[in-house]
Amino acid sequence: MDRRPRHRCARRHRLQARRPDGPHDGRLLRARRPHRAPRHLKLPGPVAAVVDFIIDKIPGLNKIDFNADTLQEKVGVLGEPVVIGFILGAAIGFLGGYAPDQALPLGINMSAVMVLMPKVVKCIMDGLMPLSERAKKIMNEKFSGESFYIGMDPAILLGDSQVVTAGLIFIPITLLIAVLVPGNRVLPFADLATIGFFIAGAVAVHKGNLFRTLISGILIMTLTIWIANQTVDWVTAIGVTTGSIQAGSVIAALDQGGCPISYVFTQLFTMQNVAGLVVIGVLYAICMVFYVDLSKKRAAALEAEGAEE
Secondary structure: OOOOOOOHHHOOOEEEOOOOOOOOOOOOEEEEEOOOOOOOOOOHHHHHHHHHHHHHOOOOHHHOOOOHHHHHHHHHHHHOHHHHHHHHHHHHHHHOOOOHHHHHHHHHHHHHHHHHHHHHHHHHHHHHHHHHHHHHHHHHHHOOOOOOOOOOOHHHHHHOHHHHHHHHHHHHHHHHHHHHOOOOOEEOOHHHHHHHHHHHHHHHHOOOOHHHHHHHHHHHHHHHHHHHHHOHHHHHHHHHHHOOOOOOOOOOOOOOOOOHHHHHHHHHHHOOOHHHHHHHHHHHHHHHHHHHHHHHHHHHHHHHHHHHO
């Protein structure tokens, strides 16, 4: 086991290939070690806001609404988180070529994640939320007439049952997307354990609607993987410079490497892919317009509800 100390803020997802001849040999880059969960919701929220707007305009689709709770009511025991976790875990094991004595324990482990993750994160939330509320109160008192909001790590969302369910569902979906994206060289592996971070923002925007989350999530993971392919050289250069990998190896990242803001800013200074800069920049700007508009509407709705109470 690699026991070398790592700085907390520097530990990032690294996807390691088998020493290719060059950075563009076309091979899939496979995850070598787990990474620190991404701290951004820069892509999920804006993309989900656009999807939410479009679906609201489509008769029939705008009526579809199911979540982990309603799914459990309709399919009975098969909708239990522990059962869903076992089925997905075992299926992934068999698809990965595991023998039954390996695939079935993998299903049991994923079932445990489904059950324990919300409980563990709830303990963290119980400690963080009072601190956040107290800090918000102090800031509002110090600056009378101003309203402050304390930003929290997206990890607090992982305790929600809808996020846990969506995260597990997107494990096989993300692998399928990686296979289908044209020219893709990045095969997610270590990131599969933290897919919830990539999907949590969409779950929040869609208010737990798994149908809409599935649509948003497919777009989010497709864009993330596509952008990560464009940043392979940059991430590799960072890895070589910091001594994390040896020269000749190739790494990629789905967190910051697949982040549209990092991609746009880097392209503005390097201009290596002007077409990609324009496409991602325009798409992200459009998504942000919808995201800001949605945020204002929901904030107004919350204020109206508070006034009524």
